[in-house]
Amino acid sequence: MIPLSAPSLSDEEIQAVVRTLRSGRLCLGPELEAFERDFAAYTGAAEAVAVSSGTAGLHCVLRALGIGPGDEVITSPFSFIASANSVLFEKAMPVFVDIDERSYNIDTRRIEERITPKTKAILAVHLLGVPCDMDALNDIARRYGLLLIEDACEALGGTWRGQKLGSLGTAGVFGFYPNKQMTTGEGGMIVTPYPEVAALCRSLRNQGRHGHNGFAFERLGYNYRMSDIQASLGRVQLRRLDSFLEERRRVAERYLKNLRSCREIVLPPHDIEGQSWFIFLIRLADRFTAEDRAHLMELLRKDGIQTAPYFPPIHLQAFYSEQFGYREGDFPVTEKVAKRTLALPFFSQLDNAQIDYVCDRLLKNLSLVPV
Numbered sequence: 001m002i003p004l005s006a007p008s009l010s011d012e013e014i015q016a017v018v019r020t021l022r023s024g025r026l027c028l029g030p031e032l033e034a035f036e037r038d039f040a041a042y043t044g045a046a047e048a049v050a051v052s053s054g055t056a057g058l059h060c061v062l063r064a065l066g067i068g069p070g071d072e073v074i075t076s077p078f079s080f081i082a083s084a085n086s087v088l089f090e091k092a093m094p095v096f097v098d099i100d101e102r103s104y105n106i107d108t109r110r111i112e113e114r115i116t117p118k119t120k121a122i123l124a125v126h127l128l129g130v131p132c133d134m135d136a137l138n139d140i141a142r143r144y145g146l147l148l149i150e151d152a153c154e155a156l157g158g159t160w161r162g163q164k165l166g167s168l169g170t171a172g173v174f175g176f177y178p179n180k181q182m183t184t185g186e187g188g189m190i191v192t193p194y195p196e197v198a199a200l201c202r203s204l205r206n207q208g209r210h211g212h213n214g215f216a217f218e219r220l221g222y223n224y225r226m227s228d229i230q231a232s233l234g235r236v237q238l239r240r241l242d243s244f245l246e247e248r249r250r251v252a253e254r255y256l257k258n259l260r261s262c263r264e265i266v267l268p269p270h271d272i273e274g275q276s277w278f279i280f281l282i283r284l285a286d287r288f289t290a291e292d293r294a295h296l297m298e299l300l301r302k303d304g305i306q307t308a309p310y311f312p313p314i315h316l317q318a319f320y321s322e323q324f325g326y327r328e329g330d331f332p333v334t335e336k337v338a339k340r341t342l343a344l345p346f347f348s349q350l351d352n353a354q355i356d357y358v359c360d361r362l363l364k365n366l367s368l369v370p371v
């Protein structure tokens, strides 16, 4: 089976983890601090705070920025569900704005019509590692006095006008699940230029504590800590990140070359300055239905190729539509795209023969899907 994704782990990671285990210092130790320092340096951010997941990072940032009941946060319905869920954790309302059909990111031309006196923030998702238009977003945020949070969980290493994604707004969040550009097993990172936001996030991840240890709890907090075992793994992965990104670009380019002439397939956003390849998401032509896609996935599975229907629209998930009354048709671009997208195997060690095999089977099976 060619899997959808696979982390790249070398002896270096294994040795680093073993070293941490032998040190006896597994939590809140030197590896955690060093990983945060390394990560801040890589992204060019003043502050970095490691947490237990990308979702935990988003939650901490929203809480630290004071977003709460009655507030509205503008975000995209075409994303991994954690981006909108993090707003609900704080009893604020995610207000969806449909996506741009070419970039799959929030359509910045349609944000202003959804701004109300309750709007506190824009939560921008750099989906698939494709940078959102940060000039437009920063301009809107400035004019309306909004916070700008970047969900950069799919965009580590990506840039906007030369600056690393995640470092362009009030705060940015990364995730290190094993399918991301780099992994710590589970894990996440918050970056921000504001020391007071970083300090709040450090407290929130550690039960609301004042400082690292002790029993003074200043606020309601969580256990969102990253262990030193994870941090030592992360430090090695971060050192190897640029080579991962290069390999991911190679894989993407070979897919693009192999699939370019197929008129039944819309290629993922590509040739975009500052893009960091996260997954390779093709879209079937408009004449295909969601059932056709399921049929195609089944045929590919029989050929030993794993695929996934990324991302079902958030507003159509049962608990969103039940709680908030969303219906089919509310965000037509997202729905049209989401019905037909398919993630192909994508990771840095995928070799050219495997890519060619996936493309060959994809094109053959596509011709078997009845019209």
Ligand SMILES: *Cc1c(COP(=O)(O)O)cnc(C)c1O
Pocket: 053, 054, 055, 056, 079, 080, 082, 083, 125, 151, 153, 154, 174, 175, 176, 177, 187, 188
């Ligand atoms: C992966 C991801 C997250 C965070 O995921 P975790 O599994 O909690 O680390 C958040 N937003 C997006 C868009 C993601 O792809």
